[in-house]
Amino acid sequence: MSSTRTAPSAPHRQNSGTPHSGIPTYLSLVDGKSVPGPEWVYVVDAGALLDDAFASLSLKRRLESGRPPAGDLPPSIVGRVAKADRETSARALEAASRAAPQWAALPQETRIGRFGALLHRRLREQAGEITRILVQEGHPLALARWQVSGMLECFGPESTGFYRDQMLQEFRHGARSISVRRRPDGVVCLNPPQNAPLSSALLGVTSVMAGNALVVRAPRSAPLGVMYVMHDVVAPVLEEVGAPPGTLGVLCGDPAPLLTQWLESPLVDDVMYFGSSSNGLRFQERCVAAGKKPILELAGNDVVVVWKDADLDLAAEALTESFYGSGQLCMIPNQVLAHPDVADELVALLARKAAHVRPGHPGEEDVLLTPVLRNEKFFDCLADALGKGAELVCGGHAMQADGTRDSAGIFLEPTVVLVRGMERAREVRAVRHETFFPLLPVVAAGPGPDEVLLDRFVDFVNSNAYGLRNSVWARDPGVVDRFVTRITRGGLLKVNDSHIGFLPYLPTHGGTGLTGGVFGEANYPILRTSHVQGVSVSPGSRPREAVFGAWQALQDAAR
Structure with missing residues (x-):
């Protein structure tokens, strides 16, 4: 997976007539490649919005409608993200479907131990930059630091050790090797909330540790943090541990058409949805009707x-x-x-x-x-x-x-x-x-x-x-x-x-009732996006003894 952040002279630059002015620019990440889109979404610095909301929002609207101002963009524009079309989204699902079984076949130590350790290290290295972007998107500095601390705990050695223990437990029973293990569901799609998209998207990355492929929608209202952390932090780590292209897909787009496409696609297994309780419970019904596992993060009280x-x-x-x-x-x-x-x-x-x-x-x-x-x-x-x-x-x-x-x-x-x-x-x-x-x-x-x-x-x-x-x-x-x-x-x-x-x-998330829906519980995405499977390996047991052995032992004990 190559980095998908583009410089002003990058070959992926769209011919939109809009000057780059050196601002961070992100395209969609599909199958390990940068993919342009038909439109741009521009990100306005939250401080500039406080100083002059009308002027900042007017400029954003002009830029997104293809009417750039003369000269360079002002410093209030801190980034832009390509908006994905339906075809790009479909390609991301196809790439994820191809990647999921290959990624799941890699050893658990690679998917959890090595990936988790490298990601934790990279998050620590990039903590300052992540904090800066969160502040640009409107998070107070203290709360940006709080979110970063949560990300570090989520992928810290204690937590990843817990994930490893939960994913596989092994026992001996006579000559048999018995294991209780969790298997990945397949393709997971994640729709983060507008109020905390970056940290919520990172929470979903633990589903990749289970062996799933992940497709993330960056919300149009605050796409920069999601794009940065997925492209410049998570994707390079996945490449380093040998994940196939398509293990991670990242798109920016409107929620309604993307969610509908995910529900309609036979390639999607799970959908992580963040939103209000009323909307989330309706979405849960749509998921069940479409044969998808709904993983809901709704309101709290x-x-x-x-x-x-x-x-x-x-x-x-x-x-x-x-x-x-x-x-x-x-x-x-x-x-x-x-x-x-x-x-x-x-x-x-x-x-x-x-x-x-x-x-x-x-x-x-x-x-x-x-x-x-x-x-x-x-x-x-x-x-x-x-x-x-x-x-x-x-x-x-x-x-x-x-x-x-x-x-x-x-x-x-x-x-x-x-x-x-x-x-x-x-x-x-x-x-x-x-x-x-x-x-x-x-x-x-x-x-x-x-x-x-x-x-x-x-x-x-x-x-x-x-x-x-x-x-x-x-x-x-x-x-x-x-x-x-x-x-x-x-x-x-x-x-x-x-x-x-x-x-x-x-x-960090998850709960019961109107918070998590009918299937609500504490949300460890690595567990919620996987399912339990029991496995027994015998060197060669006599089948009749296996069927009736416990009963015979009971009779022998009675005598």
């Missing part, structure tokens, strides 16, 4: 439980993660259930800490809030909560990048509302559903014996229609054990820890 003996300062600090990225991340805290003895103190601490979560340009060190371009749903959701008796603790206004309150501002203040009582808490929309805004409801439970409250807290968490991740803050080992053994919803449960921090072995 995570619960954080704060018990009466919790370290409230640390718990409040973890709860501010709800506001990271202005709440537009699926794995942040979305609702809090607090013990009545500490609810008011917790809310006061949380309000003080939330005041330090600030907006600004994504490249600034301490910025954690991102723009919310359409905020009317935030104010509707807040009005719903207040209309149903919730108390506004802090926030509730739009603001400018410098933190000044302004009804026309494109940032939102971190907002906390207090909901008193569990009985009708889910009548509040912000409690019942994910909001995707910096709006955190704290549900203060009513008084009662701790034994009763423990049961009610567990029931509250388990009755959440979503099931991405949950966390608990408590010190009493008996209380912790009660929560750990009885909370069954979700793909991840953390105790006395960051809600969003990454750890080896543990999944």
Whole structure:
């Protein structure tokens, strides 16, 4: 696989009449080759959008319609990506179908051990560049670093060792060698979300370790990071370990036609889909009808439980993660259930800490809030909560990048509302559903014996229609054990820890209910895109003994 990033004089350059001006340019990656497309998608620096959104978006529209300005492109244009047509997409699927059985035939140590180690090293080497591109696409610097840390954990030695153990277990039974192994499904297609496409695409790369071929769609809204990490990081590593061309395909295009093509193609086995719960569950039905395995990453509505003996300062600090990225991340805290003895103190601490979560340009060190371009749903959701008796603790206004309150501002203040009582808490929309805004409801439970409250807290968490991740803050080992053994919803449960921090072995995504659909569980793509097979190898057993041997042994023991 050769690198598919093109320089201004590269032979793949499309005759579009648009000047290169030295900007990073990516074509589709199909069968190990760069393939041009009929159109370009241009990427505008997120900082320039904050400074002058109208001018930046107008320039982007002119460029994509084939009307370039005179002279060189301004520095606000940070890259361009070829948009793939249907024929290019079909070729990518054909190449993946050819490559998958060849790649799967290579030893597991090559696909998991060597590939994982080399990819981890290259991600470490390119961490600064990946971070820079994420910031260009609008991720605050701190959250860009957070995403990179997750990528490194996903392919770190502890995690790859866990993947290796899960993919193959071997036993002896008499003269027989017995193994339980996972086999690749074949061709996996991945449709990442617009809010975190780069890290989501990398998550899907673990499906390649299982022996699958992978085709990734880079979203038009933020294609540069996906293209960079796939072309300049993943593809060279696959080439180094001897993967056949076609093991990785990368395209930029509109989601609807590509998803339809994947469902219609007999070459596709699995589809990884990121999106809203309503859209994802409908897509799940289409997958099943088409005979494809749906692997869904949908909305989250995570619960954080704060018990009466919790370290409230640390718990409040973890709860501010709800506001990271202005709440537009699926794995942040979305609702809090607090013990009545500490609810008011917790809310006061949380309000003080939330005041330090600030907006600004994504490249600034301490910025954690991102723009919310359409905020009317935030104010509707807040009005719903207040209309149903919730108390506004802090926030509730739009603001400018410098933190000044302004009804026309494109940032939102971190907002906390207090909901008193569990009985009708889910009548509040912000409690019942994910909001995707910096709006955190704290549900203060009513008084009662701790034994009763423990049961009610567990029931509250388990009755959440979503099931991405949950966390608990408590010190009493008996209380912790009660929560750990009885909370069954979700793909991840953390105790006395960051809600969003990454750890080896543990999944970053995946869950039950409206988060993962009917087939939802913790999402290790290497496992979700493979299937279990049992294998027995005998040097030559007598068949009749194999069939009736256990029964005969039982009779002999009875005598």
